Amino acid sequence: YSQRVAPSQKLVVRVHLQEIDLPYLRTVKMEAVDTFIFVGELIRRAAVEGHGVPEGRSVVVPNFVRTEHLARPKTDRARNTLGLVGIVPQRKRLDLAVDLVGRLHREDPSYRLRIKGRRPEEYPWMEKRPDEMAYYREQYERIEQLNQDAGEDIIIFDPQGDDMAEWYQEIGIVLSTSDFESFHLTLADGAASGSDAVSLAWDGADLIYPDSILFADIKTMAGALLDPEAAERRRSDLQSVISSFDERRVFERFSELLFAGAAR
Incomplete structure (x- = not known):
């Protein structure tokens, strides 16, 4: 052009x-x-x-962000339900999301994780990445073990779909564990839906989102999620930036x- x-x-x-x-x-x-x-x-x-x-x-x-469309009442179980949208490619770091929910569940059994979007085996081009597919198989084994140990599914896969507003009604905390993102719309969409939001501090995240939702590692992120006062601060800080989206x-x-x- x-x-x-x-x-x-x-x-x-x-x-x-x-x-x-x-x-x-x-x-x-x-x-x-x-x-x-x-x-x-x-x-x-x-x-x-x-x-x-x-x-x-x-x-x-x-x-x-479709702020009005996403602003819907949460279900009763949403409060301690984390949401992760998209796990492909590997830089989305499904392994860290699994680490986080495992750590949280040990402190409070009501925590669980819902994962929305296509799985790697649904992308034909992923067949050309055997090392990456081996990584996902390892995470699936970890998820299966965590679910077995808990006696219920604390990590749940939800299919790809355009029902995002309804899906966010089930989510109390949206999550970004990526190595890097240019924006990561999940954080903004989740905040617009009324969810809390937490993210690893990938490069440039501080130029888009408030510092209160950004963390150096999973351990500090988990500690902050277990602190009710910190959650209120994050929600307030998020609302101050979401209007610009x-x-x-x-x-x-x-x-x-x-x-x-x-x-x-």
């Missing part, structure tokens, strides 16, 4: 995390692009410094970038 855009046209490019590790940005005719959009500040900086994206034409627009505000920003002003 950048090689063919006409003078009367406007070209806006939204860059995703995986494109930072691929060569395509370097093939873009930079002067032909009016605006480059990123969901997080760290990814924007990486594109500017590593791929030559013009800083003056790069902006951060967060992922949008509201779909109406994000769409207004997109409209400004797409339609305001004349084309080149």
